[in-house]
Amino acid sequence: MAVFVALLRAVNVGGTGKLPMADLRAMAEALGFDNIATYIQSGNLVFTSDLAAEEVLAGLDDALTAHFGKSPGIMLRALDELEALYARMPFQDAQPSQVLVTFLQEETAPDALEHMVAADGEEAVVLGSEIVVHYPNGQGRSKLKLPALKPGTARNLNTVRKLLELARERG
Incomplete structure (x- = not known):
């Protein structure tokens, strides 16, 4: 299973x-x-x-x-x-609620971050079919523009941790 x-x-x-x-x-x-x-x-x-x-x-x-x-x-x-993603997670020192993982259906293009506009100091890292973004001032007020995020669905790091815990319990 x-x-x-x-x-x-x-x-x-x-x-x-x-x-x-x-x-x-x-x-x-x-x-x-x-x-x-x-x-x-x-x-x-x-x-x-x-x-x-x-x-x-x-x-x-x-x-x-x-x-x-x-x-x-x-x-x-x-x-x-999910284990492999978590092991490579950047922004380990950031507040988990300020780190969002956007899950995509396919591998992210190598130039996915080229058109990023991060007016509030946001940082992003591409990890295969996920893009991890640190929102130092929170996502709610962010003016981040990153077209590569649009087709995905995002979860904050707290949620990713809980989903990994639930998955491990079933593994």
């Missing part, structure tokens, strides 16, 4: 993409996933499955598309991928 973390894009944010976590757990159960857990209301799903990652992703995408009428975007990571 492989352990997976699915991060859904634009779920329960700003009044759009309504999806109670009980419904998300029920979808995962109907797909045959085991050891299912959700974390906070923003579309974080942790589970185990005998299926290959591509099959897991396809099943989730079909179920969520049926629910929303369109695909919300799913970033799927296996436990070992």
